[in-house]
Amino acid sequence: MTKIITLDHGSGGQASDDLIKNLFLKYLTHPELKQLNDSAVLEQVSGKLAFSTDSYVVDPIFFPGGDIGELAVNGTINDLSMMGARPLYLSLGLIIEEGLDLDDLEKIIYSIGRASEITGVPIVTGDTKVVPKGKGDKIFINTSGIGVIDSGIDIGPHRIKEGDKIILSGTMADHGVTILTKRAEIDFSGSLTSDTTALHNITSLLLDHFPGDIHAMRDPTRGGVANVLNELAENTELNMEIKESNIPIRAEVKAACELLGLDPLYLANEGKCLIFVSATVADETLKLLRNLPEGKMAAIIGHTDTQHPGKVILNTNAGGRRLVNRLIGAPLPRIC
Amino acid sequence: MKYVEEYRNNDLVAELATELHRLVDRPIRIMEVCGTHTVSIFSHGLRALFPKNLELISGPGCPVCVTPINHINDFQTIAGLNGVSIAVFGDLIRVPGTTDSLSSMSAKGRDIRVVYSPADVLHLAKQHPQRVWMLPAVGFETTAPAIAAVVLEASRLNINNFTIYPANKTVPAALDALFGNNTIKLDGLLCPGHVSTIIGLEPYRSLAHKHGIACAVAGFEPTDIFHALISLATMIHKRETKVQNCYTRAVTDSGNERARQLIEEVFTPEDSRWRGFGVIPGSGLMLKDKFAHFNALHRFTFTQNKDQDPASCRCGEVLKGVLQPRQCPIFGKSCTPSSPIGPCMVSSEGTCAAHYRYGSVEINL
Ligand code: SF4
Numbered sequence: 180m181t182k183i184i185t186l187d188h189g190s191g192g193q194a195s196d197d198l199i200k201n202l203f204l205k206y207l208t209h210p211e212l213k214q215l216n217d218s219a220v221l222e223q224v225s226g227k228l229a230f231s232t233d234s235y236v237v238d239p240i241f242f243p244g245g246d247i248g249e250l251a252v253n254g255t256i257n258d259l260s261m262m263g264a265r266p267l268y269l270s271l272g273l274i275i276e277e278g279l280d281l282d283d284l285e286k287i288i289y290s291i292g293r294a295s296e297i298t299g300v301p302i303v304t305g306d307t308k309v310v311p312k313g314k315g316d317k318i319f320i321n322t323s324g325i326g327v328i329d330s331g332i333d334i335g336p337h338r339i340k341e342g343d344k345i346i347l348s349g350t351m352a353d354h355g356v357t358i359l360t361k362r363a364e365i366d367f368s369g370s371l372t373s374d375t376t377a378l379h380n381i382t383s384l385l386l387d388h389f390p391g392d393i394h395a396m397r398d399p400t401r402g403g404v405a406n407v408l409n410e411l412a413e414n415t416e417l418n419m420e421i422k423e424s425n426i427p428i429r430a431e432v433k434a435a436c437e438l439l440g441l442d443p444l445y446l447a448n449e450g451k452c453l454i455f456v457s458a459t460v461a462d463e464t465l466k467l468l469r470n471l472p473e474g475k476m477a478a479i480i481g482h483t484d485t486q487h488p489g490k491v492i493l494n495t496n497a498g499g500r501r502l503v504n505r506l507i508g509a510p511l512p513r514i515c
Numbered sequence: 516m517k518y519v520e521e522y523r524n525n526d527l528v529a530e531l532a533t534e535l536h537r538l539v540d541r542p543i544r545i546m547e548v549c550g551t552h553t554v555s556i557f558s559h560g561l562r563a564l565f566p567k568n569l570e571l572i573s574g575p576g577c578p579v580c581v582t583p584i585n586h587i588n589d590f591q592t593i594a595g596l597n598g599v600s601i602a603v604f605g606d607l608i609r610v611p612g613t614t615d616s617l618s619s620m621s622a623k624g625r626d627i628r629v630v631y632s633p634a635d636v637l638h639l640a641k642q643h644p645q646r647v648w649m650l651p652a653v654g655f656e657t658t659a660p661a662i663a664a665v666v667l668e669a670s671r672l673n674i675n676n677f678t679i680y681p682a683n684k685t686v687p688a689a690l691d692a693l694f695g696n697n698t699i700k701l702d703g704l705l706c707p708g709h710v711s712t713i714i715g716l717e718p719y720r721s722l723a724h725k726h727g728i729a730c731a732v733a734g735f736e737p738t739d740i741f742h743a744l745i746s747l748a749t750m751i752h753k754r755e756t757k758v759q760n761c762y763t764r765a766v767t768d769s770g771n772e773r774a775r776q777l778i779e780e781v782f783t784p785e786d787s788r789w790r791g792f793g794v795i796p797g798s799g800l801m802l803k804d805k806f807a808h809f810n811a812l813h814r815f816t817f818t819q820n821k822d823q824d825p826a827s828c829r830c831g832e833v834l835k836g837v838l839q840p841r842q843c844p845i846f847g848k849s850c851t852p853s854s855p856i857g858p859c860m861v862s863s864e865g866t867c868a869a870h871y872r873y874g875s876v877e878i879n880l
Pocket residue numbers: 827828829830831833840843844845846847850855856857858859860861867
């Protein structure tokens with residue numbers, strides 16, 4: 180018989196205790212977490228702190244290229260990294276629906292442990308709740324993270340300037356199209372995989388080399404490249420000129436988007452960042468990026484300009500030109 | 516994907532655009548009949564490459580848009596019945612009815628699923644035998660054969676918790692009605708290639724002849740569209756009213772006989788109400804009597820809605836090509852894709868949505 184999560188596992192009694200000791204602490208091994216205190220007590224750090232939180236509700240919880248656990252670790256690390264912070268610690272909050280297969284939970288905790296180990300960012304405090312069947316959807320995860328911003332680093336939309344180059348660190352839409360096709364039970368013969376990856380190595384490398392020239396970084400998750408560019412165009416009163424033929428996209432992702440009538444510019448990425456950099460060092464930045472496995476496919480996709488403040492303009496493969504607006508509603512495949 | 520890229524080749528498009536500029540030596544008006552063309556033209560940014568003298572008007576070819584509000588209301592009434600689940604294609608879920616949309620009903624706890632093909636509905640019906648499934652059968656000749664095939668399959672397998680609300684429509688009938696009421700003056704029609712893969716060229720021949728208009732059947736890639744526009748411009752220049760097949764890699768003169776047989780086996784033509792047009796004789800597809808048990812109109816006990824399309828919604832005029840989206844007083848104001856008043860703002864194929872998404876008054880790209 181398969182073992183499942185019951186309400187007992189969230190009661191704070193013996194079952195909870197067993198779950199924590201035999202499963203969670205098996206894969207999450209930071210000494211501060213092992214204390215099982217009410218809060219983690221952490222070493223003093225010097226520099227400004229970055230603090231971020233995000234909740235993960237992805238359905239399906241397992242998908243080609245990753246699972247909800249890995250996503251929750253990488254996602255919050257990325258949110259910290261985009262502000263130029265070095266991620267230091269994570270918290271982990273689980274809301275589990277009664278009936279979740281214990282093996283599935285173990286797989287998820289294993290992959291959280293592994294992602295935390297690979298990235299070097301430990302889980303130092305956590306919490307688990309179990310909700311009755313039907314009151315949740317298998318498992319929801321919240322992670323919060325703390326990072327430190329080294330002195331002299333100041334990045335954000337306020338630093339984006341006219342003429343900055345826009346770099347995308349790799350192919351777009353991999354995560355979004357993988358989840359959408361998986362949810363629709365459309366089989367693309369396993370060729371689509373999520374790109375879930377932590378980006379802190381990319382960001383720290385770039386900031387080490389060009390602390391003054393990296394102006395802003397953003398990870399285009401929900402709403403994709405289009406939404407981030409629109410937000411930044413509005414904030415900066417600049418326009419973003421991008422060139423379709425320069426935007427890296429895997430052939431199978433493109434094919435799936437064509438088939439489903441989806442615009443990849445709006446689909447989520449979980450391991451990519453958009454980087455606004457001074458034009459003078461753009462090529463060198465690109466070279467650095469391409470030396471990292473997570474930046475192999477990086478490309479300069481466009482630049483900022485002042486002609487059409489607040490707009491994002493796409494120069495299409497066909498040689499045409501059009502606006503790229505914000506995403507409106509969920510991306511739905513076309514009807515005919 | 517190499518295959519597709521060829522039809523988007525920058526240099527080739529530029530060459531074709533130059534040729535089109537040369538040919539269009541006076542103002543001409545062409546209607547792109549189908550929403551798929553509208554979206555393709557916008558999404559590839561082709562408007563920036565067209566000659567100023569070429570006015571392109573969007574037509575009635577968006578199946579979600581032409582579905583009248585009383586049908587939308589009926590879908591929702593059925594969605595509210597106990598034990599009934601709705602399986603719906605993409606955009607239809609967000610189209611506002613008089614008080615609700617299927618999407619708002621889903622938020623309130625009704626079982627409404629987005630599906631990608633009619634076959635998915637049969638699958639759901641088999642998986643959840645305790646519920647009765649209803650597919651709003653909206654679409655043109657392109658979707659009708661697949662729906663017919665599913666009805667036949669349901670009949671063969673004796674699946675009795677599967678129903679459709681027959682609301683399919685046929686394109687040539689609407690075009691005939693469009694010219695019949697004489698409110699719009701057009702020089703040419705850019706006809707949807709995917710519809711012609713089924714119906715062939717013949718229905719357009721009688722249209723071209725009857726209404727004295729040039730027709731070109733086109734694919735949906737940039738070079739396809741330019742080829743067809745060049746062919747139209749040439750015909751218009753010579754005052755010819757012929758039908759040209761500019762999509763020979765997919766369309767044959769006689770279309771797809773087997774697909775048409777499927778439609779004929781399951782459906783029978785019936786008068787159908789279109790948003791903006793009213794009732795067009797013989798333009799709808801009704802389930803034949805022997806499939807009546809799959810017909811939601813027979814299967815469920817409910818009062819069919821009789822509402823008229825709301826007066827504030829000018830979609831009817833947009834669909835007929837007599838009003839440009841931006842001329843609708845509520846465009847971009849109370850009617851936006853996030854809170855649409857009319858279906859033309861909801862559907863990914865809708866003209867208003869395309870204008871809102873890809874174009875802007877502030878910059879004339
Ligand atoms: S703006 Fe809205 S109401 Fe007006 S025509 Fe377009 S969709 Fe219809």
